[in-house]
Amino acid sequence: GDSVTQMEGPVTLSEEAFLTINCTYTATGYPSLFWYVQYPGEGLQLLLKATKADDKGSNKGFEATYRKETTSFHLEKGSVQVSDSAVYFCALSQKGYGNNRLAFGKGNQVVVIP
């Protein structure tokens, strides 16, 4: 079945550092890809998305490019802030018309130290 793999373990970095979170996927067909962010005590917020190969999603300084050749959708930000501390989930979407399912990665806790 469809699946998403995120790099293991939390990510701890200093303010203004460069952030990369790896995400690879296994899917048949042409899924859409998403990054969701969950701040402490809150629900999931859509951070960015891409619906076809070579699309680049971007929002709030974060970017990710849909790479079909490497089945990847890595998240990057050039200069993180303390306020970026959160859990980040990569997800893919298959099917539609009311049978839409999201396959989530395990998530990565990002901690930004001042």
Add this chain to the structure above:
Amino acid sequence: DTEVTQTPKHLVMGMTNKKSLKCEQHMGHRAMYWYKQKAKKPPELMFVYSYEKLSINESVPSRFSPECPNSSLLNLHLHALQPEDSALYLCASSQPRALSKETQYFGPGTRLLVL
């Protein structure tokens, strides 16, 4: 506006209680979802409603009973829950589209504690 609202924000209930969670969206979406999320884990799909009809039930125990009274509202009725049902319950909505072009928008969740 991509807002999904959920009430209550927090809920504590005993194993013999009956309670309900409520979700509302005004984006005109015709698909709505319930998820359960345990600490440090991704959300797990429970139910999907499409055009007010239940389209997916992920083998959820009958002590959880969903209801979709209209296209904007989604309820989750809870009865005789167990302590292991304590979790964050998330609602989401999307506009049905072909293939995989739907985007799900999540609410803030209800944090449930079963004593």
